[in-house]
Amino acid sequence: MRRARLILWIMAITGCLTLMGTSFTRAMDVTVRPQAFEIGTFYNGTTLNVEGRVGADQDVVVRFVGVPADLHLKMKGKVLGCLWMNRGSVDFQGVPNVFVVYLPKPWEALGPADSRDGESIWHLGLEGLESRVTLEPQDEDKHLLFRELLKLKRKQRLYQEEMGSIRYGSEDQGQRTFQVSLKIPARLTEGDYHLEVYAVSNGRVAESASVPIRARLVGAPAFIKKMAYQHALLHGVLATLVAIFGGLLMGFLVGTGKGAH
């Protein structure tokens, strides 16, 4: 009797979890290599190889996204009707430091753009980020400032939308393989990131997967950063001494005997 009740409980919990699961997208089978990379002395960006399978009628959108954080920016405006200069500042909340999206074809070709509900693919792109970002002070024009934020991040190559880099394999039993080599920007700091893969169909997300990616500082960059933050005064004195000795050395090498009168 007790065992039957236990089995019923397990079945009930499993059922609830299954029902809860259907309110989200289904999980996909995706392979990402590597899932951690090192930022060493000669780091200049890296590549993540992503492979998996989706339905033959589905497309794939791949994102590399940083953890949302606060961002303090200066705001430019006109003074006296003709001079552009800093006029106060704004604080954005929920801004990922990096946001790279790879898609197989333009958003319009992936489905109708009119639907903007929770599972619409519209939320996957840079434009969709606006709904998740908040602005302080709230009386500023959020839409205008968000457009400017996108321009700034695009200029820094931290926000990108790359088209046509996803390759599909041949169809087999109603499914097809996909492969993408996602380029990680050189302008990256140590921390946790996510590689997200979305199977989309008719403008909506059908399945998704998220793989945590860890970027770790190693070697000389790790040593220098640690010293700069944990022994700041020593770092400043050392930086000064190296500069002075560098100047003296170069003065000796380049100027000996020739610069005198």
Add this chain to the structure above:
Amino acid sequence: MHLPFYLYLPIAGNSVNMLFILGLGGFVGLLSGIFGVGGGFLMTPLLIMIGIPPTVAAASDSNQIVGASTSGTIAHFRMGNVDFKMGFLLLLGGVTGGTVGVQIIKILRHLGNADFLISVTYVLMLGIIGSYMFQESYRSLRSSRAAQAAPASANPARPSAYARLVASLPFQTEFPRSGVRMSLLMPLLLGILVGILAAIMGVGGGFIMVPVMVYLLRMPMHVVVGTSLFQILFTCIDVTIMQSYTNHTVDFVLAFLLLLGSTAGAQVGARISKRLKGDQLKIILAVLVLAVMVKMLLGLLLTPDVLVAEAGGH
């Protein structure tokens, strides 16, 4: 063999092409050696353009100026172009003025119109200094040609009101290296003035200090360059240590790469400086000052590409 030309900068959080950074340092160091200016007005915007965060660009630039000005000061010292006595007095005034200037900026920011005043002061100062230097050195070049053609007048001109004022101040002393005699108060007070302006404008002050030495302290141009570099060296040591300690924005690796280029450039610049006449140096510096002024003015008048920006920088 594949050579890794890219180097990751841990504080800037970006990787840079080493050859580009060496070249950039060399170019700015050359200007520093020729004119005795720190070069921050040029280096910082260029570093921001290649993806270095503004705060890191400004602080690391100060660090590399320590190296470049050490090299430049030694090169000029060898040529007898550094007036240490004058340099110390200007430095003392500059540090005092800088401290006062930081407090003024705090008050201006509190009043809410600091950026407007800073930008307008910058453009006006550069415009006035550049135009005056250009006119004066152009006139001087022309008159030196005329003087070569005609004999000198038997009756020397009466000293100007400024010269009489300088002569009437107490604590008169000789500055043998500069070949001038004046009150100790002059370099001290002018140092304070430049320090205040430099702090308000957020720059090292070389652009203001050099014309002050030439026109108000009446120092020979070659001694001005060497003495200015000597003073900049100490200002930038202070900035490097303070920025590293309080903001953690000094990128050691970036500064080292820049200084390798800039110290070599400063040595070459010092030799070029020695070959040019004082008036020629002044007129080229005047053109440079006016070019920076025009660039700043355009920056104020033209609509920016992006209406938001990261904080920091000159």
